[in-house]
Amino acid sequence: MPRSHSQPYAISDLRDQPGFCPTIADRVWRAWWQGAGHPLEHVADHMQEMLYEGALPFGLVAHEGATYLGSALIISCDLEERPQYAPWVAAVWVDADHRRRGIGKALVRRAAEATFDLGHDVAYLCALPEKRSFYEAFGWRRLEEDVGPHGLTVLTFSRGV
Numbered sequence: 350m351p352r353s354h355s356q357p358y359a360i361s362d363l364r365d366q367p368g369f370c371p372t373i374a375d376r377v378w379r380a381w382w383q384g385a386g387h388p389l390e391h392v393a394d395h396m397q398e399m400l401y402e403g404a405l406p407f408g409l410v411a412h413e414g415a416t417y418l419g420s421a422l423i424i425s426c427d428l429e430e431r432p433q434y435a436p437w438v439a440a441v442w443v444d445a446d447h448r449r450r451g452i453g454k455a456l457v458r459r460a461a462e463a464t465f466d467l468g469h470d471v472a473y474l475c476a477l478p479e480k481r482s483f484y485e486a487f488g489w490r491r492l493e494e495d496v497g498p499h500g501l502t503v504l505t506f507s508r509g510v
């Protein structure tokens with residue numbers, strides 16, 4: 350069965366839309382890895398893991414046909430200081446031209462629901478303090494603040510919220 354919605358745009362499992370992998374690798378690399386000196390190829394290789402059948406990791410892509418809108422990854426560990434938490438919603442990105450359409454919120458919601466479908470009761474996410482309000486506005490709760498060298502906030506979303 351296809352893992353996507355039809356209106357007004359689709360959110361698909363990357364395993365059903367693998368052609369978006371290079372675009373997502375590009376966005377993730379530019380946003381979070383390029384500045385730290387990591388090569389694009391490392392991120393592109395990591396994206397291939399999103400295509401394996403199995404529980405984690407996996408990716409979601411928001412798209413209108415072949416046009417990429419945004420994406421999120423669901424992974425086992427996003428914060429090395431907190432290996433006890435899992436799974437994580439990570440690398441949430443919406444292209445600038447498509448922001449403020451509700452796509453980011455929809456991606457994060459779908460990502461959390463997907464973790465519940467896998468049997469988890471809580472999904473985790475880490476964010477810079479200035480991004481907290483985006484997540485808190487739709488039900489994410491602060492668990493910890495000022496974690497790690499970047500002072501990240503850990504947020505959780507629980508089944509049934």
Ligand SMILES: CC(C)(COP(=O)(O)OP(=O)(O)OC[C@H]1O[C@@H](n2cnc3c(N)ncnc32)[C@H](O)[C@@H]1OP(=O)(O)O)[C@@H](O)C(=O)NCCC(=O)NCCS
Nearest residue numbers: 441442443448449450451452453454455476477480482483
């Ligand atoms: C953060 C981001 C994913 C939001 O995506 P988006 O598709 O524009 O968000 P939405 O349209 O779903 O916004 C949902 C709500 O959050 C609000 N919002 C959007 N961006 C926000 C931000 N940066 N800070 C606070 N609130 C925000 C919107 O106003 C909207 O409120 P509403 O429902 O009352 O209208 C997007 O700006 C982005 O990709 N930024 C760069 C990457 C990034 O920072 N990712 C998050 C890493 S933790």
